[in-house]
Amino acid sequence: MSPRTYQTEQLVRLQASGQSDLEILEDLRDFTKARAKLEIDYANQLSKLAQQSLGRRRWHDPRNNQTNEHISSQLVYKTILEKADSIAGMHLKAGERLNASVSEEIKAKCQHKKVHLKKCAESHSRFQDRFHQRARDLDHLRKLYSDQERITQYQLEKWDKQKDGLSKGKKSFKTITKSKDEIKERVRKQGQKVEECQQRADKARNDYLLGVVAMNAQHKYYTEKTLPDYLSHVNEDHHAQIKGYMEVYAATHREVAQAEVDFTEDISASAAKIDKEFEESCLLGDSLFQDLFEVHFEPFGKDEVRDIDNGPMHEVENTALMQRYVNNAQKARNTVEKKKKAIASTASMQQFQSANIGDSDAAATQSIEEVVANERAEMIEAEWEVIRNEARIARLESVGVPVPESAAEEHLTATEGDAHSLASWRGSSGVSLNASQAPPGDATGSINSMDADFDDHAVAQPPTAAPPRPSARPVSNAFAPTLLAQYAYDATADDELTITEGEGLCEEFPDDEGWTCVRNSQGLVGLVPTSYLASISNSSSSPEPAATCIPQVTIDAGPVAIAQYDHEGTGDPNELLFEEGDRITVTQFDEDDDGFWMGSCNGRTGVFPSLLVELEE
Incomplete structure (x- = not known):
């Protein structure tokens, strides 16, 4: 089963669960309304209605929906129908009370539930679309990896044929006029091409491995954290309200006749066992949600490497990857904290509006709910980003790629007490590959196979192939602002820049994932969120912005x-x-x-x- 098919089946099951709750609510309203009418006409039709309602639904096995402490709302409703067959002696007051306190309120609740389920389904569909995009990205990485391996094998076979022909002194019609030195030179160049192809194949394999690890980490976090949170948001206070409706139903019967006391106590006791967490646990206890789905690395062809290559040829590249993932994880953590604060602030605003204005301003209430939903979706996406990058960091660290000391201290501080910290991934980072690790002495680039002098040199020399992003530093270029800070921003990392609202800035270059490198009037350069900036050409404060902040430099011709x-x-x-x-x-x-x-x-x-x-x- 592919990841996309697996996620689609989960979405269908969740939607069916929400629709089932809505159907139970509508059935309860229909039953209560009809019961009120029967109370007015007395009990001559009550038994018939109860039997019809019992046969209208397919009921779950009660052994799977109740314990000594809890019972599902569906089973409570079924109990009401079974007991209703023995009830008689109703009158008008009981019917009017049931109509006013249960039937009409359930009608409003059903309308709200339908709208809420639709919004939740749309929100979860966005999560599914993002997950499917990650799955497509993984398929793309796997294709790149297989293509590179195929090219490498072709070039290697070509090189072997050339070397074999050179050693036996054979010449093809294309090389009949070439000297032996020229043939040797062709063989040497072919060897260089084979080496270059092997390096690209190693990089494609590493990207594929990291994509597999990230996919598994995201899906595990989705199953353990995102899915329960989504289910809790879908249910809202649904089960609590059903509990209230049933308790009103029981209280009405208690007032009508003392003879029904035993019956009403049974219903009330059963309704008290309705629990939101129990209902959710019954649904999540299904094997579809319990079995953890994992993506496994699939080696291509004759490739025997089963882990990330951190040999001398890849140390610089892997170190750059480590720095990149550390920076991305820290950015995502900052985003999560900002979104949490925004959600809390919006919730406080909603409580204030409810206390002082009430529900009269429906448009304002709907707008606040949309803001909260968008903030929550962005926070969950940032949490996924943290998990994916931490999984990549743990995988790289497990093969010997060092974590920057400052980044490691920030990570330990940010993840202290978090169940999904980096330490929790170190023990499971190798399991997801479902393949044996390469032996220590294998020619896969293991760092243990190199001598101590090379290791010392590799540690002492800083990587120059992928230098870190520029930190805030003075620059002597002429200052011609092209951007305007719409909001103030306080830097949270060494490579970020603190700005004030209304400050003019000069763009150096755009960074990835929503960040832009800018320079202020003091010559300091650093990263700031792109959403905090506006082009001066779109602002009334500056009629003619400079075309660029970076002066054109003429470079003398060279090789x-x-x-x-x-x-x-x-x-x-x-x-x-x-x-x-x-x-x-x-x-x-x-x-x-x-x-x-x-x-x-x-x-x-x-x-x-x-x-x-x-x-x-």
Whole structure:
């Protein structure tokens, strides 16, 4: 069963549960209304109605819907119908009371329940759409991984044939006029191409593995936290109101005749056992919600690697990934805290409105409910983002990728006392792959296979391929603001910038996931939320904004390199992106022999892997 099919079946089951509650409520109203009429006409038709109502529904097994402490509302309703057959001697007062206190109130409740179920279904459908998008992303990563492995195997077979032909002295008709040195050079270049393909295949495998881990982590959190919260939000006070309706029903009979005291006490006692948590536990106790769904890594072809490769060739890349996921997790935690405060503030506003205005302003009440629903959805998405990134961090750390010390301290502070902290994922990060780990001495790039001198060098030298995002620092460029701060923002991380409302800012470059790098009038550079900014061209405070904050710099012509492959980057703003065939002017070669050069292409300047290009002769 695919993740999307699994989630769709859960959504259908949840919608059926909400519809069942609504049907029970409507049945209870119909029964009470008819019962009031029968009380006026006396009890001659009461037995017939009860039997009809009993046969109208398919009842659940009572053994699965009651305990010594709790019982479902459906079974309580069934008990009422069974007891109603023995009741007689009703009069007009009892019928009028039932009409006024139960029937009409249930009618209003049913209308509200229908609207509420529709809103909840739409909200949960958005969650399903986002989950399906993650599943499609995982399928895409798996396809990239399989394509790269296929290319690598093809290039490797081609290289083996060339080496075999060279060793046996054979020449094809294409190389009959070429010297042996030229043939050796072709073999050497083919070997380099094989090595480059292997590196891309390793990166695709790592991305696929991390996607699998993130998918499993998100689904586990969805099952354990998001789904129960959603079910609680759907039910609202439904069971409490049903309990009240049934208690009114029992009280009416108690006033009519003392002979019915025993019956009314039974109904009242049963209604008191109705419990919201019990009803939810009965539904969630189904195997569909109990069995945890996990995505497993599926190796392609002859690939024997079952874990993330953290060998010397991938240390820089993995360290950059670790920093990226740590930053994303911290941003998501900040978003969760902000959304919690916003929801609490909106709830206080709603309570104040209810106490002072009442329900007369229905439009304002609906607007507040929509704001709360949107804030809650964004908070849940941020919580999922935290879980996904923490799972990736734990997986990278388990293969030896170090967590930045400052980030580790912030993480321990943010997740202290949280059941879904990073420590909880370390014990289960390897289970989701459902495959044995690579042996310590295997040629998969294990750090343990390298000598101590190389390890010391790797630790001592900072990674230069994927430098961290720029922290707040002075910049000497001329200040020409193009953005206006709509709200004040206090920085919560080293790479963020504190701004004040109405402050003019200069855009450096846009970052991913809703952040923009800006520079203030003091020359400090840092990240701020994009939603806090507005273009000066759209503001009345500045008629003609500058076209850009970054002055044009003329770079002297240098060596030119031709891109042999596309470079899409890892999301770092300092990387230079290009496509196969682009001409790149190299401005600085790697001084530390880290495999990265500095260059410019298409008006942009940044670092890029030297393995992806060839210098033009």
